[in-house]
Each structure stands twice: as C-alpha cells, then as structure tokens.
Amino acid sequence: MNDITYKITTEGIHWQEVADVLRRSGLSDRSAKDQETIFKNSYAVVFVYDEERIVGVGRALSDGVCQAAIYNIALDEEYQGYGIGRKLIELLLDQVKGQNVILYTHPRTVALYEKMGFRRNKTAMSIFRGSEDSLNWMKKEGFLLPEKYRFVDEYGRDDMKQ
Numbered sequence: 001m002n003d004i005t006y007k008i009t010t011e012g013i014h015w016q017e018v019a020d021v022l023r024r025s026g027l028s029d030r031s032a033k034d035q036e037t038i039f040k041n042s043y044a045v046v047f048v049y050d051e052e053r054i055v056g057v058g059r060a061l062s063d064g065v066c067q068a069a070i071y072n073i074a075l076d077e078e079y080q081g082y083g084i085g086r087k088l089i090e091l092l093l094d095q096v097k098g099q100n101v102i103l104y105t106h107p108r109t110v111a112l113y114e115k116m117g118f119r120r121n122k123t124a125m126s127i128f129r130g131s132e133d134s135l136n137w138m139k140k141e142g143f144l145l146p147e148k149y150r151f152v153d154e155y156g157r158d159d160m161k162q
Contacts, residue, residue: 044095
C-alpha cells in the first residue's frame with residue numbers, strides 16, 4: 001500500500017480499468033467508452049493508483065459556484081480500511097470547496113460518510129431510469145424508501161397528503 005497515488009485529471013486514463021473498478025464494486029456495468037464520457041463530462045475526478053493500476057475512482061458534478069454532487073465512489077475491496085477512500089473523497093471535496101455537496105451512496109456506507117461530516121437528508125428525491133429488475137434491486141438494497149413513505153413527524157400534515 002506504499003505505492004498509492006492519486007490523479008485528478010482525465011488525461012492518460014486507461015478507461016477499461018475504470019470500468020473494471022466500477023463493475024467490481026457493483027456500481028456500473030457500463031463500457032469503458034461510456035466511462036470515459038461520464039468522467040470527462042464531470043467537474044471533478046479522482047483516480048486512485050497502486051503503482052500503475054487503477055484501484056479506485058470517484059467523480060463530482062458541479063456548477064462550479066454553489067452546488068455539487070459526488071458519484072461513483074469505488075475502491076477495490078482489498079484497499080478499503082486504510083484511509084484511501086477517505087483521501088479520495090477529500091480530494092473531490094477540495095475540488096468543489098465552498099459548495100453545497102450532495103453525495104449519493106450505498107446504504108451500507110452511510111456511517112462512513114457521516115464520520116466525514118455528511119448528514120442524511122430527509123427530502124432528497126430521485127427518479128431512476130432502469131429495468132424493473134434494477135429498480136427491485138435498489139429497493140432490496142435499501143436505496144429507495146417505499147412509495148408514499150412518510151417519516152413519523154410528517155403524518156397528519158396537510159402538506160404531505162397526496
């Protein structure tokens with residue numbers, strides 16, 4: 001783990017390695033070409049290397065002034081628990097410094113991000129365009145609350161009725 005380096009540019013990236021990291025993490029099965037487009041169209045990027053091999057990735061979208069969103073944080077399992085993922089996030093946050101940041105994550109990693117100062121949101125909403133199988137997987141994994149779900153303090157409020 002002594003040869004870990006970080007890169008914050010898309011120049012010279014081996015896109016198949018990016019696609020492989022994301023696939024191994026269960027975050028994406030998109031092609032290397034798609035990943036190149038996705039990361040090159042992002043505002044901020046971080047690639048984690050062990051010597052010459054990409055073992056982690058992350059990206060952020062932003063308006064460059066006040067709003068940013070972090071996506072696609074992936075780190076190969078054998079590199080987790082050493083502070084490498086934390087450094088990856090810190091490097092992304094440095095690139096969007098001073099902006100409000102939304103982070104989309106797997107339910108299993110919520111506690112990790114809370115330790116870094118992120119707070120859960122009650123009002124975040126999403127629309128996912130995917131197959132019925134992928135939406136069912138997201139429900140099963142805990143990404144989505146049940147339809148028309150209400151938090152305890154929302155019951156009985158007129159503005160929460162449909």
